[in-house]
Each structure stands twice: as structure tokens, then as C-alpha cells.
Amino acid sequence: MSREREITSLTNDTIKAVRALHMKKARDQTGTFLAEGLKFIGEALDLGQTPRQLLVGKDARPHPLLDRARAETLANGGEVIVVTREILEKVSRKDNPQTVLAVFDQAFTALDDIEPARAPCWVALEQVRDPGNLGTIIRTADAAGCGGVILIDDCVDPFSVEAVRATMGSIFAVGVSRASRTEFLAWRSRWPGSVVGTRLDATHDYRAAPYRTPSLILMGNEQAGLTDDLAGACDLTVKIPMRGRADSLNLAIATGIMVYAATEGA
Structure with a gap:
């Protein structure tokens, strides 16, 4: 069931799985990839693609696009996860991370x-x-x-x-x-x-x-x-x-x- 929840621990299995998407082996096994930033996620939504998981920082500022991303993620069976800044830094591997990250399905054209x-x-x-x-x-x-x-x-x-x-x-x-x-x-x-x-x-x-x-x-x-x-x-x-x-x-x-x-x- 799609839902919104909060995670604060870096050792949480979901967070470890998202962090692992920096490695090709994990991307190949799950068929997913990591994307960063609200503008990037907005591009996906405009093209009919919604996240499997949407990670939103606790300090993310209110924005209509963020509301849309939350709503469309949940409506399409995805999961919205509220996380700490420390988790965003570890997942993105950046000291100044985006406040919104997302996991999407990969797609290749035959x-x-x-x-x-x-x-x-x-x-x-x-x-x-x-x-x-x-x-x-x-x-x-x-x-x-x-x-x-x-x-x-x-x-x-x-x-x-x-x-x-x-x-x-x-x-x-x-x-x-x-x-x-x-x-x-x-x-x-x-x-x-x-x-x-x-x-x-x-x-x-x-x-x-x-x-x-x-x-x-x-x-x-x-x-x-x-x-x-x-x-x-x-x-x-x-x-x-x-x-x-x-x-x-x-x-x-x-x-x-x-x-x-x-x-x-x-």
C-alpha cells in the first residue's frame, strides 16, 4: 500500500538500498536509478513517469511541484519518505544535497x-x-x-x-x-x-x-x-x-x- 513515512536512521534497509544505487550491480538487480532535484523530478512527471520512492528532506520548502510529486507518487503506488539532511547527504554523496531525491524505474528501447x-x-x-x-x-x-x-x-x-x-x-x-x-x-x-x-x-x-x-x-x-x-x-x-x-x-x-x-x- 502506498504511503508516506519518516526515516531518520542511516542503517534503515530502505535507505541502504537507495544508497546502493550508486553501484551498477544494485541498479541492474533492481532495474532502478537515482535522480536528484525537484526540477528533474518535474521533468519526469511531465512525461508521465512517477517515482517508486520519493525522498523529501524535513527542511524542504513548500512548493506546488513538490505537492504534485508527493501526490502523483502516492497515487501511482510509490512511497514518499521524509528524511533527515544527513540521509540526503549520504544518499547523494554531496555536502550540499538537493532536498528532494527520487528512485525511478529504468527504461530501454529495443x-x-x-x-x-x-x-x-x-x-x-x-x-x-x-x-x-x-x-x-x-x-x-x-x-x-x-x-x-x-x-x-x-x-x-x-x-x-x-x-x-x-x-x-x-x-x-x-x-x-x-x-x-x-x-x-x-x-x-x-x-x-x-x-x-x-x-x-x-x-x-x-x-x-x-x-x-x-x-x-x-x-x-x-x-x-x-x-x-x-x-x-x-x-x-x-x-x-x-x-x-x-x-x-x-x-x-x-x-x-x-x-x-x-x-x-x-
Whole structure:
């Protein structure tokens, strides 16, 4: 039965389970993840997703959005838990924590459920390692109107606390899919638009690429870039020119440049 209760002990089993969501093993076992902040939770509510658990600090200021979050959490079978500041600090691992935290269900989109025509641009990422990069890319994909983000092979967990934090709420708006290299290559063969990747050895400028809607932008690992087999799956590989001393761009920045180039005029 959904209800509201108070917890003051750090050794409480519920609090220990929420704290454990900083670890991938716990997220995988429960199929949940941790989100921080009222604005973030408001994004989820607007998109029809309610928390399993809503942790509210005793000193949280009254706010209409907080009232809504409480009501919708309880109405949908979730639990509202009033906690101390010490618990918020331990759960968030921050000295100055948000006064509202929430546990949500993870959601992945199967490759076969992707509808390419639903958006002018999609993003696929190979072996991304940095959670901040991944979260920023998801946020950028949302801002650019992309249909979703596909994670190929061993990518960082999109539901890690760091990645979720970097999405600024876009984790609820952008579909995330996972695929092995073999699964992706088989699925890519049915892609109806252009597949464009970035490589340092490419000869085409990214601005001159023939982006054919829907475009699939394929980006590689932060250190090594696209592997040869995935580069070979592209209709075209392009480069973003470096005019200064830096020899490369941060992956999230490069992906942002590519998706806006692909969606220009879309």
C-alpha cells in the first residue's frame, strides 16, 4: 500500500538500498536509478513517469511541484519518505544535497521498436566510457530533437548517478537503446536514411556531408574513435576541422556539432 513515512536512521534497509544505487550491480538487480532535484523530478512527471520512492528532506520548502510529486507518487503506488539532511547527504554523496531525491524505474528501447521516421536524427555511440559525456550527449540529443541514443557494445551505464545528473532531466525524454556490435550492424542494414560517422582520417568536411533524413550519427570511443568495422558501416565518414593547437574535440561537443549539422533545415 502506498504511503508516506519518516526515516531518520542511516542503517534503515530502505535507505541502504537507495544508497546502493550508486553501484551498477544494485541498479541492474533492481532495474532502478537515482535522480536528484525537484526540477528533474518535474521533468519526469511531465512525461508521465512517477517515482517508486520519493525522498523529501524535513527542511524542504513548500512548493506546488513538490505537492504534485508527493501526490502523483502516492497515487501511482510509490512511497514518499521524509528524511533527515544527513540521509540526503549520504544518499547523494554531496555536502550540499538537493532536498528532494527520487528512485525511478529504468527504461530501454529495443532496437526493433525504434521508428526511424519519427525524428530527423538519431545518435549511436560506440564504447563511450565517460558518464558525463554520455549524459551531456543525451541532453544534447533532446535539445536537437533527436529520436534516441543507441549504445553499442560496452558503454558506460546511462543510469549511473553521474550520467543521469548530466542529462538534466533529458533521460526521461530521449529513448536509450543497447546493442552488441553484431546486433547493431544487422539492424543498421535496414536503416532508411544516411549513416554518418566521424573519423580523424576522413576527407569530407562535416558541413558538406549529404545528410539524408533520417540521419544516424555514429560516434566512437573518446580515445580511439570509431573502430574500422563500424566506420565501414557508415555511408560516409567526416571530420570536424581543428583550426588551433588542439587535435580533437570532447566527444559530447563533437556529437553536438554533428547532430545540429544533420538537423539543419530539418
